[in-house]
Amino acid sequence: xxxxxxxxxxxxxxxxxxxxxxxxxxxxxxxxxxxxxxxxxxxxxxxxxxxxxxxxxxxxxxxxxxxxxxxxxxxxxxxxxxxxxxxxxxxxxxxxxxxxxxxxxxxxxxxxxxxxxxxxxxxxxxxxxxxxxxxxxxxxxxxxxxxxxxxxxxxxxxxxxxxxxxxxxxxxxxxxxxxxxxxxxxxxxxxxxxxxxxxxxxxxxxxxxxxxxxxxxxxxxxxxxxxxxxxxxxxxxxxxxxxxxxxxxxxxxxxxxxxxxxxxxxxxxxxxxxxxxxxxxxxxxxxxxxxxxxxxxxxx
Amino acid sequence: xxxxxxxxxxxxxxxxxxxxxxxxxxxxxxxxxxxxxxxxxxxxxxxxxxxxxxxxxxxxxxxxxxxxxxxxxxxxxxxxxxxxxxxxxxxxxxxxxxxxxxxxxxxxxxxxxxxxxxxxxxxxxxxxxxxxxxxxxxxxxxxxxxxxxxxxxxxxxxxxxxxxxxxxxxxxxxxxxxxxxxxxxxxxxxxxxxxxxxxxxxxxxxxxxxxxxxxxxxxxxxxxxxxxxxxxxxxxxxxxxxxxxxxxxxxxxxxxxxxxxxxxxxxxxxxxxxxxxxxxxxxxxxxxxxxxxxxxxxxx
Numbered sequence: 001x002x003x004x005x006x007x008x009x010x011x012x013x014x015x016x017x018x019x020x021x022x023x024x025x026x027x028x029x030x031x032x033x034x035x036x037x038x039x040x041x042x043x044x045x046x047x048x049x050x051x052x053x054x055x056x057x058x059x060x061x062x063x064x065x066x067x068x069x070x071x072x073x074x075x076x077x078x079x080x081x082x083x084x085x086x087x088x089x090x091x092x093x094x095x096x097x098x099x100x101x102x103x104x105x106x107x108x109x110x111x112x113x114x115x116x117x118x119x120x121x122x123x124x125x126x127x128x129x130x131x132x133x134x135x136x137x138x139x140x141x142x143x144x145x146x147x148x149x150x151x152x153x154x155x156x157x158x159x160x161x162x163x164x165x166x167x168x169x170x171x172x173x174x175x176x177x178x179x180x181x182x183x184x185x186x187x188x189x190x191x192x193x194x195x196x197x198x199x200x201x202x203x204x205x206x207x208x209x210x211x212x213x214x215x216x217x218x219x220x221x222x223x224x225x226x227x228x229x230x231x232x233x234x235x236x237x238x239x240x241x242x243x244x245x246x247x248x249x250x251x252x253x254x255x256x257x258x259x260x261x262x263x264x265x266x267x268x269x270x271x272x273x274x275x276x277x278x279x280x281x282x283x284x285x286x287x288x289x290x291x292x293x294x295x296x297x298x299x300x
Numbered sequence: 301x302x303x304x305x306x307x308x309x310x311x312x313x314x315x316x317x318x319x320x321x322x323x324x325x326x327x328x329x330x331x332x333x334x335x336x337x338x339x340x341x342x343x344x345x346x347x348x349x350x351x352x353x354x355x356x357x358x359x360x361x362x363x364x365x366x367x368x369x370x371x372x373x374x375x376x377x378x379x380x381x382x383x384x385x386x387x388x389x390x391x392x393x394x395x396x397x398x399x400x401x402x403x404x405x406x407x408x409x410x411x412x413x414x415x416x417x418x419x420x421x422x423x424x425x426x427x428x429x430x431x432x433x434x435x436x437x438x439x440x441x442x443x444x445x446x447x448x449x450x451x452x453x454x455x456x457x458x459x460x461x462x463x464x465x466x467x468x469x470x471x472x473x474x475x476x477x478x479x480x481x482x483x484x485x486x487x488x489x490x491x492x493x494x495x496x497x498x499x500x501x502x503x504x505x506x507x508x509x510x511x512x513x514x515x516x517x518x519x520x521x522x523x524x525x526x527x528x529x530x531x532x533x534x535x536x537x538x539x540x541x542x543x544x545x546x547x548x549x550x551x552x553x554x555x556x557x558x559x560x561x562x563x564x565x566x567x568x569x570x571x572x573x574x575x576x577x578x579x580x581x582x583x584x585x586x587x588x589x590x591x592x593x594x595x596x597x598x599x600x
Contacts, residue, residue: 152573152577154574175581183576221528272594273452274453274598275452278479281477
């Protein structure tokens with residue numbers, strides 16, 4: 001077997017030290033120490049390799065440290081081997097991949113990736129118009145789904161406070177469906193410092209709050225009127241304009257945002273619940289809020 | 301220990317036949333045969349009991365068959381014991397509940413519930429304005445999250461085709477966060493029959509399709525103009541009006557809707573992706589679509 005001109009035998013011992021070292025990335029302390037995490041499955045690895053190639057072309061830091069794949073997977077998806085040009089690529093058996101990965105079946109390929117998060121200052125230097133901020137969100141699936149929704153809505157970055165779940169958790173990485181490799185991510189932020197820094201940049205802090213006194217539908221109607229030239233769209237009556245640079249704050253799944261966090265926001269905005277649902281899932285709320293801002297900012 | 305005047309000892313043997321019978325509800329064939337499923341944890345059981353009480357008051361069929369709870373849970377949440385008035389309530393240990401439930405820790409309470417789905421004809425008789433239809437959606441978490449989002453958006457029902465995941469799957473039930481007990485659900489529908497029945501009722505079939513030729517933002521702008529009295533809102537140019545009775549069709553996570561399903565829809569509507577995300581999570585897409593319709597239909 002030869003991959004990219006390098007003949008090699010497939011790694012076949014799931015108890016080998018090297019396999020165990022990769023498997024240890026399932027634990028947060030090991031990830032934090034090495035600043036490495038695991039992307040599992042063809043979709044995630046493809047996005048990782050594409051990001052690696054694009055960054056390399058721009059002279060940036062590497063994204064992928066190494067790839068492990070079965071020969072069957074590479075035969076089925078030859079473009080992955082091609083994308084991996086210049087990245088150490090190791091053949092391995094399904095058993096070895098299963099021992100490395102969090103998923104029962106990583107579908108024949110995993111990539112050990114470098115942490116991707118950037119300093120807040122870098123993100124702010126680009127003049128962001130739309131940010132999603134996770135404040136003490138605990139479920140990795142929720143965090144990953146919000147990241148993917150933020151990428152869909154064209155947000156400029158996802159920011160996580162220090163008490164939030166680790167975005168490199170395998171479940172979170174999976175839920176991002178590859179978006180982790182294109183949307184800038186900022187982690188480990190102190191909430192108060194973050195809020196004051198954002199405000200200092202002229203970014204409005206919009207707290208997504210079920211009990212908020214501002215109705216998101218009202219904001220959307222006013223924004224639509226301003227865009228579409230109907231009457232009454234200019235008097236904002238102290239309400240935030242969705243077109244303006246904004247950071248949406250999403251709180252903990254069970255408790256939402258704390259009183260202190262709410263008080264620190266510029267506005268408390270409620271997503272309307274038209275039916276009988278008790279509350280909104282955090283990723284549902286984030287989708288509605290981020291798409292409302294994106295629509296207001298992007299519809300010319 | 302006495303609950304509702306009935307002295308009893310807590311069930312403590314996790315291997316008792318009765319415990320095993322409840323645990324069997326984790327399997328779809330057993331659920332289908334008995335038309336029973338398990339709701340786990342205080343939030344789900346509270347919603348189940350409230351629905352049971354409301355239906356009983358209206359002379360309807362029972363929702364909850366029986367409840368199993370720890371004394372500690374009932375001590376902590378006495379309103380649950382009160383809500384369970386008239387429902388068989390059994391004390392059990394944490395070990396018994398863990399053996400019954402799908403979750404590692406059902407937080408001290410589970411309820412055996414009757415299937416809740418209704419005939420399509422009943423839902424249609426109420427003149428629905430907004431329906432969510434899951435066509436071959438496979439992931440229970442996605443199905444449950446869409447149901448919860450549909451409930452939030454005030455949809456009239458969730459409809460599942462026969463090839464979709466079982467909405468009574470424990471993971472699906474959990475993801476609904478109690479909304480399964482208020483939003484009407486219709487299951488097991490043949491896709492073609494369903495589509496023609498809905499169309500026969502004057503309900504527009506809107507396929508959520510990443511490659512759709514109709515832009516959801518365009519529909520929202522036109523709808524906003526009609527509502528808000530700006531210019532240009534009346535010429536619909538063959539486009540669907542979000543205010544009109546609509547059924548949104550959401551397809552399989554990996555493949556989306558099939559060519560045949562797309563051809564059977566009245567319109568193929570794309571949710572815009574403003575960023576670099578490859579595609580939208582089905583629950584993210586459903587949230588954007590259902591909220592767009594809800595806003596158009598409800599903002600007076």
